[in-house]
Amino acid sequence: MTKLQVAIDLLKTADAIALATKVAPYIDIIELGTPLIKSEGLSVITAMKEAFPDKKVFADFKTADAGALEAEMAFQAGADYITILGATGDATISGAVEAAKKYNRAVVVDTIGVKDRVKRAQEVIKLGVEFVELHAGLDEQADPGYSIQVLIDEASRAGVPVSIAGGVNLKSIEAVKKSGATVAVAGAAIYGAEDPAAAAKALKEALLAD
Numbered sequence: 001m002t003k004l005q006v007a008i009d010l011l012k013t014a015d016a017i018a019l020a021t022k023v024a025p026y027i028d029i030i031e032l033g034t035p036l037i038k039s040e041g042l043s044v045i046t047a048m049k050e051a052f053p054d055k056k057v058f059a060d061f062k063t064a065d066a067g068a069l070e071a072e073m074a075f076q077a078g079a080d081y082i083t084i085l086g087a088t089g090d091a092t093i094s095g096a097v098e099a100a101k102k103y104n105r106a107v108v109v110d111t112i113g114v115k116d117r118v119k120r121a122q123e124v125i126k127l128g129v130e131f132v133e134l135h136a137g138l139d140e141q142a143d144p145g146y147s148i149q150v151l152i153d154e155a156s157r158a159g160v161p162v163s164i165a166g167g168v169n170l171k172s173i174e175a176v177k178k179s180g181a182t183v184a185v186a187g188a189a190i191y192g193a194e195d196p197a198a199a200a201k202a203l204k205e206a207l208l209a210d
């Protein structure tokens, strides 16, 4: 079953926890967005894990160097997952994977900015990462003509565990599920909704439907 991950691209810990409180019943993974971590520091990770010990907390570091060190920082703060950029070298990813083994946590590779996302996903999965995020970031999504269908097609042919991030919403969730993605990541479709709990519930129900 495809899991649901909420990407919290807010800037304050209190706002992030308030949102997570509303949507937690429908969510498997709580992602702390890169701007949130830059704004609040590692303390937001600790606060979220303490508030939701039964949820997986995903620290979207988008690390480009010093993978082992940054992974240790994230895991010590309470993160279950850290993202490392797929565009970086294998040594950075492997360093983070070694740290993940030590803490019994996991590494996700984010393919933002990678030209051939499927090829890189197939390469980095061999390094021991848990899954690979097929990701069109907020700037790429703003390009005229952007369609999440590109990511959905890539997920269908990747042959390795992937998540899809970049415009997941109620319109696309069915196709995301059918692509075989391990995780569907929804940010604006939840935190930007008038009723985030209803939005998360609808996405979860779509993933659970036959």
Ligand SMILES: O=C(CO)[C@H](O)[C@H](O)COP(=O)(O)O
Binding pocket: 007, 008, 009, 033, 034, 060, 135, 136, 137, 138, 141, 165, 166, 167, 168, 185, 186, 187, 188, 189
């Ligand atoms: O990591 C991110 C940006 O770098 C976003 O959280 C991710 O792209 C989800 O975005 P959306 O709001 O389109 O669901």
